Amino acid sequence: xxxxxxxxxxxxxxxxxxxxxxxxxxxxxxxxxxxxxxxxxxxxxxxxxxxxxxxxxxxxxxxxxxxxxxxxxxxxxxxxxxxxxxxxxxxxxxxxxxxxxxxxxxxxxxx
Amino acid sequence: xxxxxxxxxxxxxxxxxxxxxxxxxxxxxxxxxxxxxxxxxxxxxxxxxxxxxxxxxxxxxxxxxxxxxxxxxxxxxxxxxxxxxxxxxxxxxxxxxxxxxxxxxxxxxxxxxxxxxxxxxxxxxxxxxxxxxxxxxxxxxxxxxxxxxxxxxxxxxxxxxxxxxxxxxxxxxxxxxxxxxxxxxxxxxxxxxxxxxxxxxxxxxxxxxxxxxxxxxxxxxxxxxxxxxxxxxxxxxxxxxxxxxxxxxxxxxxxxxxxxxxxxxxxxxxxxxxxxxxxxxxxxxxxxxxxxxxxxxxxxxxxxxxxxxxxxxxxxxxxxxxxxxxxxxxxxxxxxxxxxxxxxxxxxxxxxxxxxxxxxxxxxxxxxxxxxxxxxxxxxxxxxxxxxxxxxxxxxxxxxxxxxxxxxxxxxxxxxxxxxxxxxxxxxxxxxxxxxxxxxxxxxxxxxxxxxxxxxxxxxxxxxxxxxxxxxxxxxx
Numbered sequence: 001x002x003x004x005x006x007x008x009x010x011x012x013x014x015x016x017x018x019x020x021x022x023x024x025x026x027x028x029x030x031x032x033x034x035x036x037x038x039x040x041x042x043x044x045x046x047x048x049x050x051x052x053x054x055x056x057x058x059x060x061x062x063x064x065x066x067x068x069x070x071x072x073x074x075x076x077x078x079x080x081x082x083x084x085x086x087x088x089x090x091x092x093x094x095x096x097x098x099x100x101x102x103x104x105x106x107x108x109x110x111x
Numbered sequence: 112x113x114x115x116x117x118x119x120x121x122x123x124x125x126x127x128x129x130x131x132x133x134x135x136x137x138x139x140x141x142x143x144x145x146x147x148x149x150x151x152x153x154x155x156x157x158x159x160x161x162x163x164x165x166x167x168x169x170x171x172x173x174x175x176x177x178x179x180x181x182x183x184x185x186x187x188x189x190x191x192x193x194x195x196x197x198x199x200x201x202x203x204x205x206x207x208x209x210x211x212x213x214x215x216x217x218x219x220x221x222x223x224x225x226x227x228x229x230x231x232x233x234x235x236x237x238x239x240x241x242x243x244x245x246x247x248x249x250x251x252x253x254x255x256x257x258x259x260x261x262x263x264x265x266x267x268x269x270x271x272x273x274x275x276x277x278x279x280x281x282x283x284x285x286x287x288x289x290x291x292x293x294x295x296x297x298x299x300x301x302x303x304x305x306x307x308x309x310x311x312x313x314x315x316x317x318x319x320x321x322x323x324x325x326x327x328x329x330x331x332x333x334x335x336x337x338x339x340x341x342x343x344x345x346x347x348x349x350x351x352x353x354x355x356x357x358x359x360x361x362x363x364x365x366x367x368x369x370x371x372x373x374x375x376x377x378x379x380x381x382x383x384x385x386x387x388x389x390x391x392x393x394x395x396x397x398x399x400x401x402x403x404x405x406x407x408x409x410x411x412x413x414x415x416x417x418x419x420x421x422x423x424x425x426x427x428x429x430x431x432x433x434x435x436x437x438x439x440x441x442x443x444x445x446x447x448x449x450x451x452x453x454x455x456x457x458x459x460x461x462x463x464x465x466x467x468x469x470x471x472x473x474x475x476x477x478x479x480x481x482x483x484x485x486x487x488x489x490x491x492x493x494x495x496x497x498x499x500x501x502x503x504x505x506x507x508x509x510x511x512x513x514x515x516x517x518x519x520x521x522x523x524x525x526x527x528x529x530x531x532x533x534x535x536x537x538x539x540x541x542x543x544x545x546x547x548x549x550x551x552x553x554x555x556x557x558x559x560x561x562x563x564x565x566x567x568x569x570x571x572x573x574x575x576x577x578x579x580x581x582x583x584x585x586x587x588x
Contacts, residue, residue: 012194012404013416016423066423075439078404084142085405088131088149105408107194107400108357108435 003027004038004098012106014077017066028096040081041092043102044073078105143405146446152409159398159406163202166394170349170382171219183221187347188264189338190225192255194403195395196353197414200225203351203394204262226267226341227255228334232310233271233317233420254415267341274333275309275553279340280560288312289559291533292551307553316552323429325544327420328369332474332541336557339475342389349390354379357400357438359393360452365434370540374476376459386475387467396457399449468568471538472561473545473554478538486539536565 008024015022032042066074072092073079079086080103081094096102133139133151135158141149150158188203190196207219229252252268259266273279277286287302320326342350354362359379366375377385381396395403407414421428426436442448465477534542574581 011408012414013418013422016416069440075443076400076435078401078408080405080408083152083409085144087144088141103408105404107404108361108439 002030004030004096004100006043006096006099007101009101009103010105011103012078014067014104014106030098037095039092039096040079040086040090040094040102041071043096044068044092045071073104076106076108078107079103080105145399145402146450155402156406156409159402160202160205162397163199163394164206166381166397167203167206167219167392170390170392170394173382183219184348185222185224185346186220186349186351187224187226187338187342187345188351189353190227190255190259191353191417192227192251192258192415193353193417194407194412194414195355195358195398195400197258197412198398198403198406199351199353199395200259200262201410201412204264223264224267224345224347225259225262225264226269226338227252227259228269228271228337229255230271230330230334230417232313233330234418251415251417258413258415267345269337269341270309271330271333271337272309272313274337274555274557275312277556278344279337279555280557281340281564282560283344285556285560285563287559287563288556289533289554289562290551291545291548291554312553312555316554319549319552320544320547321549322544322547323421323424324369324431325547327429327431328540328544329473330420333555336475339386339389340557347389349392352391352393353395354393355395355398355400355403356453357442357449359396359456360449361431361435361438363452363456364438365431366540368430368434370543371476371538373462373465373479373482374474374538375456376461377465377476379456379459381457385461385477396453470561471541472536472558472565473541474538475561476538478536482539483535483542486542533562536562 005025005027008026010018010022018024028038028043030038032038067077068074079091081089082101083103086094131141131149133141133154134148135150135154139151139153142152143150143155145155188196188200190200203220203223207223229250231250250270252270256266256268275288277284317326317329320329338350338352363375363379366372366378371378377383381393382390384390406412421432424432427433438448438452461477464480466480467477469478469480470476471478534545537545
């Protein structure tokens with residue numbers, strides 16, 4: 001088991017959920033759920049996400065519905081993995097690799 | 112989640128493509144999925160810009176053939192700073208700069224003004240609208256100005272509360288405001304009290320509207336009216352708004368739910384001349400919010416975050432917010448939802464019974480003749496059994512207040528025709544909005560001016576009716 005580096009970016013209002021932090025480099029285990037490789041599901045999963053983003057001032061913990069909807073990211077939030085639409089990368093099934101650049105963009109401002 | 116199931120609801124749903132090549136150039140690896148089509152970055156941008164240009168060209172050709180004879184026109188961009196209007200600003204700039212070298216030597220638009228309305232007042236100054244004290248927000252004007260400076264266009268930064276400025280009227284100097292009391296729906300024309308700041312007036316108005324739906328609706332129309340008046344004042348023939356197709360489809364459904372079906376075709380169309388001297392164009396009407404998000408990310412366009420009053424709230428906070436949630440969720444499962452609604456909505460044409468004179472004095476949209484009568488017929492304002500018990504009656508005071516509106520309206524029917532009843536001058540939806548006020552409110556000068564106009568119109572009409580019987584024409588009627 002090793003650590004992988006991931007760059008997370010938030011924009012379009014998403015940053016407000018994360019204490020106004022627009023970019024954050026984090027290190028996560030390459031296998032959060034052994035023996036499987038770490039996927040987007042592991043990253044985005046409600047519990048891991050708040051643990052991973054220690055920076056958020058609990059807003060996300062209190063109001064996970066602003067980010068999550070069921071097991072996945074709320075509709076209206078656009079996710080790009082290395083500048084590629086995550087819907088083409090298998091969404092939650094995507095296996096995160098070292099150096100991945102993941103962007104979350106809120107596209108409509110209701111949420 | 113990621114595979115769309117075939118259901119009986121939608122027979123044409125294709126499973127998302129397994130191939131990951133761009134469907135356009137068929138060589139590059141696809142990076143973007145828009146509805147059912149995959150594109151590479153280059154082709155995506157090409158298609159995206161193409162859609163925009165098509166819309167702008169269309170509106171230009173229409174107006175050229177009408178009156179301009181090929182000369183460019185002066186336009187105003189309504190720029191919120193959000194992603195969609197950010198893209199619009201950039202694309203309008205590219206279009207206007209690039210064109211002279213292409214088809215003709217003339218610029219499409221001779222002059223472009225960018226106008227921004229700052230809404231931060233809604234979140235500051237102890238407004239009850241802000242849910243979170245941390246949400247208190249700085250003015251957006253500086254941030255927006257920074258963006259606009261990159262383009263060399265004149266910039267107008269306005270504050271929403273200045274809608275109470277006497278200049279924001281047809282005549283440009285109408286200083287009266289309109290006071291509306293709760294219990295008897297009586298209106299008073301007041302000289303503006305300079306002691307009360309515009310901010311207080313606006314907050315008083317919005318804080319006394321108890322429903323978030325109504326509040327949100329109000330803010331939108333105040334903004335729209337302000338933009339129209341500003342465009343007119345600056346001699347702009349066209350107002351460009353950045354509503355994208357996701358936003359429009361949400362509007363189509365929410366406006367219908369709010370009872371704005373009558374004016375819906377005017378409010379969601381890509382090009383409309385309802386405001387006569389200012390044409391509203393929505394060049395972004397065919398772009399999804401997802402496309403805009405990706406385009407801005409790929410091209411590095413920086414937009415600012417403009418919260419709405421229901422931001423960060425529960426999806427059921429208002430009709431608009433609920434509709435947004437509903438449509439986005441549906442669109443996730445059925446990626447054609449937004450475009451189907453938007454295209455169906457685009458087929459709507461304004462009703463033949465729309466008359467230019469019947470303009471709601473608050474939202475400036477048309478109202479249906481006699482809508483008050485059918486509204487009264489279809490609305491239950493009170494549960495009949497409650498009428499008997501006084502105590503219950505007191506609890507139902509809010510609905511009582513509302514009924515008294517109608518009683519008042521009824522009694523006024525017999526009065527002289529020059530007497531204009533405020534409630535008669537509203538469209539159905541604005542009347543519903545104003546039914547939920549808590550205390551007396553002050554409406555901006557442009558509304559007061561609307562009432563005055565209507566009165567003098569009525570007087571003129573009456574004079575016309577009795578013209579033949581008048582002995583002396585220069586009576587001071």
